[in-house]
Structure formats: structure tokens, C-alpha cells
Amino acid sequence: MSCCLPAAAAPGASxxxxxxxxxxxxxxxxxxxxxxxxxxxxxxxxxxxxxxxxTIEHALARIDGVVEARVNLTAKHVSVRWRETCxxxxxxxTLAAIGYRAHLAESGPGRDDxxxxxxxxxMAVAGFASGNIMLLSVSVWSGAGADMRDLFxxxxxxxxxxxxxxxxxxxxxxxxGALRHGRTNMDVPISxxxxxxxxxxxxxxxxxxxxxxFDAAVMLVFFLLIGRTLDEFMREKARSAVNGLARLSxxxxxxxxxxxxxxxxxxxxxxxxxxxxxxxxxxxxVDGRVVSGTSDLDCALVTxxxxxxxxxxxxxLQAGTLNLTGPLRIEATAAAEDSFLAEMVRLMQAAEAGRxxxxxxxxxxxxxxxxxxxxxxxxSFFGWMIAAGDLHRAxxxxxxxxxxxxxxxxxxxxxxxxxxxxxxxxxxxxxVKDGGGLERLGEIDTxxxxxxxxxxxxxxxxxxxxxxxxAHLALAAALAVHSxxxxxxxxxxxxxxxxxxxxxxxxxxxxxxxxVEASAGPDLFRLGRPDWALATPGEGAAPSRHPCxxxxxxxxxxxxxxxxxxxxxxxxxxxxxxxxxxxxxxxxSGDHTGPVExxxxxxxxxxxxxxVRPGDKAARLAALAAEGRKVLMVGxxxxxxxxxxxxxVSMAPAxxxxxxxxxxxxxxxRDSLTAVPLAxxxxxxxxxxxxxxxALAFLYNAVALPFAxxxxxxxxxxxxxxxxxxxxxxxxxxxxxxxxxxxxxPATKGTRVRRQGAAALEATQ
Amino acid sequence: xxxxxxxxxxxxxxxxxxxIAFLWSLKSGQYEDLDGAAERVLFDDDDRP
Numbered sequence: 001m002s003c004c005l006p007a008a009a010a011p012g013a014s015x016x017x018x019x020x021x022x023x024x025x026x027x028x029x030x031x032x033x034x035x036x037x038x039x040x041x042x043x044x045x046x047x048x049x050x051x052x053x054x055t056i057e058h059a060l061a062r063i064d065g066v067v068e069a070r071v072n073l074t075a076k077h078v079s080v081r082w083r084e085t086c087x088x089x090x091x092x093x094t095l096a097a098i099g100y101r102a103h104l105a106e107s108g109p110g111r112d113d114x115x116x117x118x119x120x121x122x123m124a125v126a127g128f129a130s131g132n133i134m135l136l137s138v139s140v141w142s143g144a145g146a147d148m149r150d151l152f153x154x155x156x157x158x159x160x161x162x163x164x165x166x167x168x169x170x171x172x173x174x175x176x177g178a179l180r181h182g183r184t185n186m187d188v189p190i191s192x193x194x195x196x197x198x199x200x201x202x203x204x205x206x207x208x209x210x211x212x213x214f215d216a217a218v219m220l221v222f223f224l225l226i227g228r229t230l231d232e233f234m235r236e237k238a239r240s241a242v243n244g245l246a247r248l249s250x251x252x253x254x255x256x257x258x259x260x261x262x263x264x265x266x267x268x269x270x271x272x273x274x275x276x277x278x279x280x281x282x283x284x285x286v287d288g289r290v291v292s293g294t295s296d297l298d299c300a301l302v303t304x305x306x307x308x309x310x311x312x313x314x315x316x317l318q319a320g321t322l323n324l325t326g327p328l329r330i331e332a333t334a335a336a337e338d339s340f341l342a343e344m345v346r347l348m349q350a351a352e353a354g355r356x357x358x359x360x361x362x363x364x365x366x367x368x369x370x371x372x373x374x375x376x377x378x379x380s381f382f383g384w385m386i387a388a389g390d391l392h393r394a395x396x397x398x399x400x401x402x403x404x405x406x407x408x409x410x411x412x413x414x415x416x417x418x419x420x421x422x423x424x425x426x427x428x429x430x431x432v433k434d435g436g437g438l439e440r441l442g443e444i445d446t447x448x449x450x451x452x453x454x455x456x457x458x459x460x461x462x463x464x465x466x467x468x469x470x471a472h473l474a475l476a477a478a479l480a481v482h483s484x485x486x487x488x489x490x491x492x493x494x495x496x497x498x499x500x501x502x503x504x505x506x507x508x509x510x511x512x513x514x515x516v517e518a519s520a521g522p523d524l525f526r527l528g529r530p531d532w533a534l535a536t537p538g539e540g541a542a543p544s545r546h547p548c549x550x551x552x553x554x555x556x557x558x559x560x561x562x563x564x565x566x567x568x569x570x571x572x573x574x575x576x577x578x579x580x581x582x583x584x585x586x587x588x589s590g591d592h593t594g595p596v597e598x599x600x601x602x603x604x605x606x607x608x609x610x611x612v613r614p615g616d617k618a619a620r621l622a623a624l625a626a627e628g629r630k631v632l633m634v635g636x637x638x639x640x641x642x643x644x645x646x647x648x649v650s651m652a653p654a655x656x657x658x659x660x661x662x663x664x665x666x667x668x669x670r671d672s673l674t675a676v677p678l679a680x681x682x683x684x685x686x687x688x689x690x691x692x693x694x695a696l697a698f699l700y701n702a703v704a705l706p707f708a709x710x711x712x713x714x715x716x717x718x719x720x721x722x723x724x725x726x727x728x729x730x731x732x733x734x735x736x737x738x739x740x741x742x743x744x745x746p747a748t749k750g751t752r753v754r755r756q757g758a759a760a761l762e763a764t765q
Numbered sequence: 766x767x768x769x770x771x772x773x774x775x776x777x778x779x780x781x782x783x784x785i786a787f788l789w790s791l792k793s794g795q796y797e798d799l800d801g802a803a804e805r806v807l808f809d810d811d812d813r814p
Contacts, residue, residue, distance in 0.1 A: 050804030073801030121788060128784040132777060148769075155773065 024264030026088040028251050029104045033081065037067060042078045042091060043105040043244040047071060052100075059098050063089045075240055077105065103246040116236050119229045122167040126222040129163035130215065134719075137215040141716045146208070153205040156214040160198060168194055168221050170228070185363045186411055189370040193406035194220055200399040211396070216403050216718045223408055223726050227415035231435060234422040238431035242667050248301070248658050249320065249341060253278065253285040256329075267336045278328045280484055283320060286339045288330035290315045294513035296485055298322040300458045301637045301657045302340065304451060304590030306565040307460075308486055310513045310529075320638045320657065325484050326512030341659070344614060344641045348663060351618045351646030358648075361439050362414045365694060369410065373701075377401040380709045397711045403718050404708040405701050409725040413693035416733035421686035424737055429669040430679050437665030440649040441680060442687035443630045447578050448621065448647070450635030451589035451596055453655060455571050455603065455673070458636075460486045460563035462494035472559040476551045479516045479527040482508050487549045488516070488527075490563055515549070526552045530560070565595065567602060570672030575603045577677035584629075588612050588620055590639050618642035634676060636660055651676060682736075689736055693729045700725045 030040040047056065053071045056078060060069035065086030071078050082089050095102040136152040144152060171194070175187035194217050201212040252266040256275040270276070270286050278284055280295065296308040302320045311317065317330060319339035336342060377398045384394035418435040425432055432438060452458050462468070477495030480488035505518040505525075515528010526533035528549060535555030551558045578585055587608035589596045596610035612620070617635075621643050624631050633640070633647030636656035644650040644663040652664035653671075661667055668675035704721055707713055713721075790796070 050801075050807055053801060053804060054808065071801060072798040073804060074798045117791065120791060124784060124787050124791075128780055132780055135776075151769075155777075159777075 024088070025104060025251050026091065028264075028266055030082075030088070032084070036084050037081050038084050039079055039081050040088075040091065041105040042080065042095070042102045043076065043246070044071075044078055044095060044100050044102045045076055045244070046100045047073060047076045047078075049073075055098055056095065056100065059094055060089075060091060063091070063094055065089045066091075076244065078102070104251075105244060116229070116232050119170065119225065119232050122170055123222065123225040123229050125163055126167040126218060126225050129159050129167075130218040130222040133159055133215045133218050137212075137715065137719070140212075149210070150205070150208055153201075153212045153214070156212060157202055157205055160201075160214040160218050163218055164194065164198055164221065167225060171221070171224070184367055184370055185360075186366040189366060189373060190220070190224060190406065190411060192374070193217075193402045196399050197403050197406075200395065204396075207392075211715050213399070213403055213715050213718065216715060216722065219719065219722065220403075220406055220408050223722075224411045227412045227419075230419040231415040234419050234426070234432070235434065237426065238422070238433055238667075241431050241669070242433065242654075242661055245654055245661065248283065250283050250285045253282075270332055271335055272332050274332045276330050276332060278323045278330055280323055280325055280327060283322050284317045284330065286319050286332045286336050287334040288317050288319075288332045290317065291329040291331050293326055293328040295326040295328050296324045296513060298324050298486065300452045302639060304453075304637055304639055306452045306456065306458065306591055306595055312513065324486065325510070341638060344638050345659060347615055347618060347642035348645040348659065351622070351642045358436060358440060360414070360436050361690060362410070365410060373402065373405045376405070376705065376709070383709075384711070393711070397709070400711070400713040400718065401705065401708040404704045404713050404721060406722075408722050409697035409700060409729045410694065412726055412729050413697055413733075414690055416730050417686050417689045417693060417736060420733050420736045421682050424682055425666075425679060428675065428678055430675050431667045431669070433665055433667065437649055438683045438686055439690075440630075440665070441632065441683035444583065444632040444648060444680070446584040446586065446624060446629045446631045447676070448586045448588055448624075448631055448633050448635075448643070449605075450633075450637060450640045450643075451587055451599055452565065452591055453636040454634055454640075454653065455568055455587065455599055456565040457568050457671070458565060458655070460490040461566040462490050463562045463564050468494075468561065469559060472551055475525065476527055476559065476561065478505070479508070479518055479525060479551070482518075483510050483516050483527075485515075487561070487563055491527075491549075491561060524554050526555075564598075567599065568671060568673045570674035572603055574673040574676050575605060577674070578680070579604075581677075581680070588617050588635075588643065590614070590617075590637070614639040614642050618646045621646045632676075632680075634673075651679065685736055689733060693732055696728055696732060697725065700728075 026040055027038070030038040033039045044056070047053070050073075053073060056071050057069050060066055060078070060080060065082045066089050067081045067083060069078060069080045078091075078095075080089070080091055092102050092104075133156045136156050140149050140152050168191075171187045171190050174185065175191040178185045178188060197213040197217040197220075201214050201217070203209075204212055250267065252264055253270060254262050254277045255265045255270065256277070257263045262277060265274070267285055275291060276285065276288065284297075290311055290313050292313055294310070294312050296310050297317065298308050299305045299318070299321050301322070302318050308324060311328070316333075317328075319334075319336075319341045380401050381394045381398035384397050385391065388394065415435070418432075418438055421438055422432040422435070449455050473491070473495050477492050480491040480495075482488075505520050508516065508518040510516050511528070511532070514532040515526055517528075518525045530548060530550045533550050533552040533555075534557055535552075548560055548562045550560045575585055585605050585607070587596060587600050587605055589608070589610050590612055591610060593610040596608055600606075600608040609620070617640065621631055621633060625646070625648065630648040633643050633650045634652070635641075635644055635650070636653050638657040638659060640652075641657065641659040641663050644652060644660055649666075650664040651666040651668065652660045654661070654667055654669045656664070656667070666675075666679055668679075700721070704713075707717070795802075
């Protein structure tokens with residue numbers, strides 16, 4: 001259980017941008033469960049083993065007011081029940097003290113998690129029924145006498161009827177919904193087949209007929225439910241992984257109420273004119289203007305700018321920006337529903353409405369398939385009516401045609417492939433939110449990347465640390481530890497574990513918006529903006545387009561450090577792989593031309609646009625779509641959300657803004673951008689296997705149909721044929737994981753960068 | 766053949782008992798945390814959900 005060692009509590013480690021959930025926020029995100037108790041959900045990514053369960057449960061149970069704490073190891077999740085009468089317990093702080101980073105997870109009643117249990121119950125019932133009916137059917141097939149056969153048919157009918165009502169309603173409901181809107185989907189032929197098979201068998205049972213298809217009807221429902229359940233299970237897994245990520249937008253803010261009193265107000269209640277306190281490390285909840293305080297803001301998620309922006313009183317802030325260094329008092333200038341974030345959501349909805357509806361491949365297939373099969377059944381009915389003149393015989397054969405062609409294999413063909421594909425991607429840290437996304441990804445011909453946070457990590461890194469004098473670097477790092485500014489963190493990271501003694505400082509002070517100042521004996525050291533740290537500004541002015549921080553001793557330049565935003569690991573390989581596939585690659589960034597051009601040049605992307613506003617990103621994607629291009633959008637910021645929603649298919653890293661994560665079809669959890677070509681590769685293979693499965697199902701139908709039309713299909717033959725075709729299709733789908741035995745590996749160069757990146761990503765969670 | 770008159774009901778009842786047991790275990794959340802359950806069996810102290 002070595003994994004349970006508490007995370008190193010180095011001073012630098014606590015400088016992560018994690019928000020400590022205040023008690024008020026805990027209360028706001030909890031839900032009442034009766035008996036004076038409230039329940040809060042926390043996501044704790046660090047839970048890894050049984051030891052963690054015990055440590056966490058024991059530590060939490062000791063807090064006053066906590067009634068019960070329960071760890072879910074599978075979901076890496078803790079749910080805590082606490083008494084309403086007490087103040088919200090300090091759960092995040094307690095977990096941090098024992099070395100686990102935790103954040104509040106959504107626990108509202110809005111979470112839709114009823115679909116999966118419903119499917120599992122329906123599948124269990126159908127499985128029970130199909131087993132029992134099959135037992136009875138086997139005895140009928142092995143030659144039970146007429147009386148016994150009737151009895152068994154009646155028992156089968158008695159089992160099948162409630163089961164079809166209970167388990168089959170999932171298909172009937174969806175088929176009815178489609179028919180009512182004048183569309184068809186896969187569930188329409190399924191429902192017709194099941195209902196006709198049951199009705200015909202019931203008629204034959206009453207009529208003492210020799211053949212009943214109860215087993216076929218129930219088995220069909222059972223097989224199809226297996227596919228549906230697996231599909232839903234994968235989606236649920238992806239959904240809970242994405243929901244477990246830290247929420248980046250605040251739930252509320254501390255507002256000034258009267259003279260010097262503060263209260264925590266939920267986001268919806270923030271009105272223009274209110275004065276809010278934004279502590280360092282918090283995100284700005286609504287658009288506002290700075291009243292007092294100076295700080296640096298991280299605008300990467302909002303505008304795509306990579307360099308932090310210094311703000312002073314009077315500056316306008318956009319909702320969603322992250323306050324980095326010092327506390328700010330701001331006056332809200334817009335309510336939450338008029339703020340930047342809400343504006344993005346509106347743009348997203350507009351973009352989504354404009355996107356042409358995508359029809360799943362299974363539905364497209366059924367649109368061709370259902371009319372053919374149904375007219376075939378009708379034709380054989382009329383054919384036999386004319387040929388034999390026996391109504392009962394004609395109906396029986398028509399129903400047999402429907403059953404033998406009932407799209408059992410077709411219904412399994414797509415979900416099975418997608419489940420296997422989603423599992424493969426899940427192992428590589430890529431969550432597939434929707435099977436339709438996999439189909440759409442296989443069609444793309446253009447890839448559009450955002451820059452900050454997508455092609456780059458969105459975290460400044462010291463350029464050429466090897467060139468810096470180690471003594472100066474050590475000194476700078478010793479100063480930088482005292483600041484939350486991203487440049488400081490970059491310096492600390494660059495210094496890392498390298499040795500280099502720094503003089504002990506007598507006094508250290510951070511001047512917000514400027515830098516850090518420290519005195520050691522008679523000497524005064526400053527680390528920060530050149531015009532502040534240097535007695536004669538301009539002395540160290542590096543002619544660089546990169547942001548620069550200087551280290552000065554008594555106003556004299558010691559060293560100048562320049563920073564850039566490191567390229568995400570695997571970005572180069574990813575872009576090359578995409579280009580090799582013949583895809584057009586393009587950058588759309590809200591950042592300035594300089595940094596965008598640098599990144600585009602480094603990655604060899606010819607087509608880039610800088611300074612693009614969020615609405616224009618969506619407009620650009622709409623223009624590409626109008627040219628008939630199918631675009632994959634990869635982006636992370638709030639400003640990318642409308643573009644993600646309007647793209648043919650979209651991907652976002654786990655560090656993306658909340659709305660972006662929920663808009664994207666895929667979310668990748670690892671740092672490396674090779675997730676993009678990997679997902680593309682898997683989706684192409686999945687598309688190929690889906691088409692193969694369709695071909696197999698079609699072939700099977702082509703072989704079986706003549707026998708059915710000629711009236712040779714008995715219930716025994718139908719059962720065998722159906723099972724065989726389903727097994728064939730499922731077996732073909734599992735080839736996806738077999739065929740990709742060689743794991744997709746990016747080139748190993750850049751491992752160190754990746755590790756740094758992983759640490760950076762963890763800090764955002 | 767009269768033996769079937771009670772053997773079939775018995776077999777169906779046993780099947781239904783199994784089905785109900787599964788549905789009950791599903792509803793009581795026994796499949797919520799399969800990894801955790803595997804670890805919790807090793808704990809010595811009384812660990813009631």
C-alpha cells in the first residue's frame with residue numbers, strides 16, 4: 001500500500017490553483033436527505049487502494065458533525081453525511097491534511113442516473129424469461145405430445161407477456177416516439193417483429209398450433225438489451241469520470257453586506273452593484289470592475305491569452321478568469337445570466353441549433369432495411385395467399401420472415417463495436433461521451449485546434465533553463481516560492497531539485513502585481529516586473545516577444561528570465577499523424593499573433609488565425625461546415641465552447657472549462673495530445689468493423705430469407721439462426737481490441753516534459 | 766406425467782427467487798463499488814455500510 005503515502009507537503013506544492021471549498025460552498029452543493037442530515041459528494045482522484053479507504057473514512061468520521069463517510073473506490077468518490085444543525089464540516093481541509101486533494105462534486109437531483117439501473121433490471125428479467133422459455137421450448141422441440149405442447153406453450157405465453165411488457169417497453173417507447181414524429185429508427189422494426197411474433201404465437205397457442213415463437217420474441221429482447229446495457233454502462237463510466245473533475249466555475253461568491261459584513265451568496269443571487277471579494281485562487285463569478293486591490297489574472301480559459309494580465313482598480317474583469325496572486329474587491333457589473341459565461345452558453349445553444357442533426361448509422365441502416373424487410377414479409381403473405389389460399393399459413397410464414405430477419409444482429413452490430421472501442425479508449429484515458437461521437441469522428445477531414453491549453457499546456461515555463469546561472473536560478477526560485485504568480489511557479493519548477501543554496505532572507509514580501517521583494521542583510525532582492533525591480537528600467541529590457549521577469553539585487557539586474565507556454569507533449573506527433581492521414585490542420589486562437597505564430601511554426605501548421613473572438617470561432621466552423629468540411633474541434637477554453645458545440649465532432653482536455661467539457665464528445669485525461677490521432681485511429685477501425693458487421697448481418701439475411709419465404713423456418717431454426725448471427729457479430733466486434741494489440745505509443749522523447757505536464761494538469765484538478 | 770404439475774411450478778419459483786435476489790442486490794447498491802468491496806473484505810474492524 002505504498003500509494004498511501006501522503007503527498008509531499010512541500011511549500012511549492014500547495015501553490016496549486018485548487019480552490020478550497022468554503023463551508024458555505026459545501027452547504028450550497030449538498031442536498032438534504034431527511035432526518036436533519038445533509039449529504040455532500042466529493043471527488044478524490046487520489047484514492048487508489050484499500051488503505052486509502054480506511055485512512056479517509058477514519059479521518060472523516062472523527063470530524064464533529066459527520067455522521068457517516070463512505071468511500072467509493074471505483075468512482076474515486078467520497079460521500080459524507082453531516083448534521084444540518086452544525087456548520088458544514090471542514091472535509092476538504094481534513095482530506096488535504098492527510099494528503100488527498102479533494103473537490104466538491106455535483107450531487108444535485110438533476111443528475112440523470114436512472115437509465116442504467118432500468119436497463120439492467122429489464123435485462124435481468126428478460127434473461128430469466130428467455131432461459132425458462134427456452135427450457136420449455138426445447139422439450140417441445142424434442143417431441144412433447146400435443147397436450148404437453150399446449151401446456152408448455154401456455155406457460156411460455158404467461159411468462160412472455162409480462163416480460164415483454166416490462167423489458168420490451170424500452171424499445172416500444174423509443175419506436176413510438178420515432179413514429180409519432182414521422183421518423184423511423186432501429187426500434188421500429190424490432191418492436192414490430194417482437195409484437196407480431198408474440199401475437200402470432202398467442203393465436204397459435206389458442207388454436208393448438210404446433211409452432212410458437214415465444215422464445216424467439218423474448219430472446220430477441222434479451223440480446224438487444226445486452227447491447228443497450230453495455231452501451232449505457234460505458235457512457236455512464238465516461239460521464240462519471242467527467243463529472244468527477246473539479247468544477248471550474250464558482251457556485252457563488254463572498255459579497256459585502258452593509259458595513260464590513262460579508263456573506264456567501266449563491267451565483268444566481270449576485271446582482272449588479274454588489275461588491276464581491278475574490279480571494280487569490282478563486283475564479284471571478286460574474287463580469288465586474290475592480291474596486292480595490294491589485295493582482296494578476298489568468299485569462300487563458302476565457303480569452304486564450306497565455307500571459308497573465310495585471311489588474312489594478314478600475315480594470316474590467318470577465319467572468320471565468322482566475323485571480324492568481326492577491327485578493328480583489330470587485331463591483332459586479334452584470335448578473336450571472338448576463339455575464340460572459342452565460343453569453344458563451346447562449347452562443348453554444350445557437351451553434352448547436354444551427355448544426356445539422358446527425359443520424360446515427362444504425363438509424364440510417366434501418367431506414368433502408370425496414371421497408372425492404374416489411375415489404376418482403378407482405379409479399380410472402382400475398383404470395384402464399386395466392387398460392388395456397390390458406391390465411392393462417394400465409395400469416396405464419398410472413399411472421400417467420402419478420403422474425404428471421406428481425407434485426408437482432410443489426411441491433412447488436414453497432415453497440416458492440418462502440419462498446420469495445422470506448423473501452424479501448426477508456427484504457428488510454430479518453431472518455432467517449434456518446435457513441436455517435438465515434439461514428440462522426442471517423443468522417444472528419446479537418447482538425448481545428450485551439451492554442452492556449454490545448455496545443456500548449458497553458459502554464460508558463462522558463463525558456464532555456466540551462467542557460468541561466470544556477471546560483472541566480474536558485475535565488476530566484478527561493479524568492480518565487482512565496483508567490484502564486486505563474487512565472488514564479490515556472491521558476492520553482494525549473495529549479496526543481498537542483499542544488500544551489502540561496503541566502504536566508506530576513507524578510508520577504510509580495511507586492512501584488514509587481515513581484516516579490518526580500519532582504520538578506522544589507523541587500524535587497526527583487527523578482528518581478530522589470531520596471532519595478534530595476535532602478536534604471538530598460539537596462540534588462542530583453543528584445544523578446546516573450547514575457548519577461550527579472551531578478552535584481554539592489555536595483556541592479558542579476559538575471560532576466562523569459563517564459564513561454566510549453567507545447568503540450570505529443571503535440572508534434574499528433575499534428576504529424578493527422579497530416580499523414582491527409583487532414584487539414586488549423587489553429588484558431590484568441591491569443592495575440594506573436595505566440596500563435598510561434599506555436600504554429602513549431603508544429604508546422606501553415607493555417608492559423610489569432611485574436612479570434614468566441615463568436616468568430618463558431619462562425620469560422622460554420623463556414624467550414626458550409627464548404628462541406630467535417631471538422632473536429634479540439635479546444636479547452638470558455639471561448640472555445642461555442643466552437644466545440646458547432647463542430648461536427650469535438651474533443652476537450654480534462655483541464656477544460658466546465659461548459660467545454662460538457663459540450664465535447666470526447667474528453668481526454670492524459671496530457672499527451674496523441675489522444676487525438678489515437679481516438680481517430682480507433683474510430684476509423686470501429687467504423688470499418690461496424691460496416692463489416694452490417695455486411696455479416698445482411699449476408700445472414702440474404703441466406704435465411706429464401707428459407708423463411710418458402711416456409712421452412714420453424715421456431716427451432718429461427719432460434720438457432722438468431723443466436724448464431726448474434727454471436728458472429730459480437731465476436732467480430734471484439735476483434736477491435738485483438739487487432740490493436742500493439743499499443744499506440746508516442747515517441748518517447750519528451751517524457752520529462754510529460755511528467756511536468758502531468759503535475760501541472762493535476763494542479764488544475 | 767403428473768409429476769410435472771408440481772415440478773414446473775417449483776422450477777419457475779426457484780428461478781423467480783433468484784431473479785428477485787438479483788434485483789434486490791442491485792437496488793441495495795451492492796454493485797456500486799465493486800473494487801472497494803474487494804478491498805473492504807480485508808478490513809478487520811466491523812464495517813457496516
